[in-house]
Amino acid sequence: MNDDTRTAIVTGGSRGIGAAIAKRLEGDGCTVRRPLREELDLSDVSAVRVWAESDDTVPDALVLNAGENIPTPLEEMTTEHWQRTLDVNLNSCFELIRVYGPRMAARGRGRIVAISSFLSFRGRVGRGPYSASKAALDALIRVAALEYGPSGVLANAVCPGFVMTDLTLQNNDEATLAHLASTTALRRLGTPEEVAELVVFLAGDRNTYVTGQTLVIDGGYTCQ
Ligand SMILES: NC(=O)c1ccc[n+]([C@@H]2O[C@H](COP(=O)([O-])OP(=O)(O)OC[C@H]3O[C@@H](n4cnc5c(N)ncnc54)[C@H](OP(=O)(O)O)[C@@H]3O)[C@@H](O)[C@H]2O)c1
Structure with a gap:
C-alpha cells in the first residue's frame, strides 16, 4: 500500500475509468465500495441522499x-434529458459530498476526487448538459475544498481528455477517433489506467497540498 487510503467509495466502478480507479486502489490494499447502478441509481437524486445517509x-x-453523456443538439434536447444529465453528473455528486464531506471533516481527514472533463472548459457540439454539468462540478469542488479544507479534507476535480472507454467508443466513430488522436500532442487517446494513476495520487495521503483544483489529463489535447 503506497499511502494511507484505507476505504474508498467509487461511483461508476463497473467499467471504464471507475473500474481502473477501483482496481488501482484495491491493488494498494484499499477496501473499495463501488455501488452498482442496481444499488445506487445516480439519476434518482433523492434516493442517492437516502442511500448515503443509511450508509455509515x-x-x-x-x-x-x-457520468453519462448522450450527445444531442440543444434544439433537440428535452427538458428531461437536460435534467437527467445534471442529476447523474452533478446533483448526485452534491448529495454524496454533503453527506460524506462533514463526516470526513469531523474525523479530520479525507479526500474527494470528482471526475470532470476537459469539456468543463471547452465546448463541443451536442454536449450541452454534459459540459454544463462538468463546469458546475468543478465549481462545486472548489467550494467543497474551501469549506472542508480547514478540517483536513482535500477536494479536486480531474478533467480527462479523450480516454478509450465505452463512452468514447459510443460517442465517436472511427474517423473521429483517428482525428482526435492526430490532434492530441501525444498522438493517441488516453487509457483508464493513466487517469486512475492521477486520481489515486489525489485520493491518497501523499497528496498533502493540492486542493480546490481542476487537473487536466488529456495527452496535450487542449494545448492548442
Ligand atoms: N472516457 C472519456 O474520454 C472521458 C473524458 C472526460 C471525462 N470522462 C468522465 O469520466 C467518468 C467515467 O467515464 P467512462 O468513460 O469510464 O464512462 P463509461 O465507460 O460509460 O462508464 C460510466 C460508468 O458510470 C456508471 N453510471 C452511469 N450512469 C449511472 C447512473 N445513472 N447510476 C449509476 N451509475 C451510472 C456506469 O454504470 P453502468 O455500467 O451501470 O452503465 C459506469 O460504471 C465520467 O464522469 C465521464 O464523464 C470520461
Whole structure:
C-alpha cells in the first residue's frame, strides 16, 4: 500500500475509468465500495441522499466518477434529458459530498476526487448538459475544498481528455477517433489506467497540498 487510503467509495466502478480507479486502489490494499447502478441509481437524486445517509462509512476517499453523456443538439434536447444529465453528473455528486464531506471533516481527514472533463472548459457540439454539468462540478469542488479544507479534507476535480472507454467508443466513430488522436500532442487517446494513476495520487495521503483544483489529463489535447 503506497499511502494511507484505507476505504474508498467509487461511483461508476463497473467499467471504464471507475473500474481502473477501483482496481488501482484495491491493488494498494484499499477496501473499495463501488455501488452498482442496481444499488445506487445516480439519476434518482433523492434516493442517492437516502442511500448515503443509511450508509455509515466514513471513507478516506470519495471518488465521484460515474457520468453519462448522450450527445444531442440543444434544439433537440428535452427538458428531461437536460435534467437527467445534471442529476447523474452533478446533483448526485452534491448529495454524496454533503453527506460524506462533514463526516470526513469531523474525523479530520479525507479526500474527494470528482471526475470532470476537459469539456468543463471547452465546448463541443451536442454536449450541452454534459459540459454544463462538468463546469458546475468543478465549481462545486472548489467550494467543497474551501469549506472542508480547514478540517483536513482535500477536494479536486480531474478533467480527462479523450480516454478509450465505452463512452468514447459510443460517442465517436472511427474517423473521429483517428482525428482526435492526430490532434492530441501525444498522438493517441488516453487509457483508464493513466487517469486512475492521477486520481489515486489525489485520493491518497501523499497528496498533502493540492486542493480546490481542476487537473487536466488529456495527452496535450487542449494545448492548442
Ligand atoms: N472516457 C472519456 O474520454 C472521458 C473524458 C472526460 C471525462 N470522462 C468522465 O469520466 C467518468 C467515467 O467515464 P467512462 O468513460 O469510464 O464512462 P463509461 O465507460 O460509460 O462508464 C460510466 C460508468 O458510470 C456508471 N453510471 C452511469 N450512469 C449511472 C447512473 N445513472 N447510476 C449509476 N451509475 C451510472 C456506469 O454504470 P453502468 O455500467 O451501470 O452503465 C459506469 O460504471 C465520467 O464522469 C465521464 O464523464 C470520461
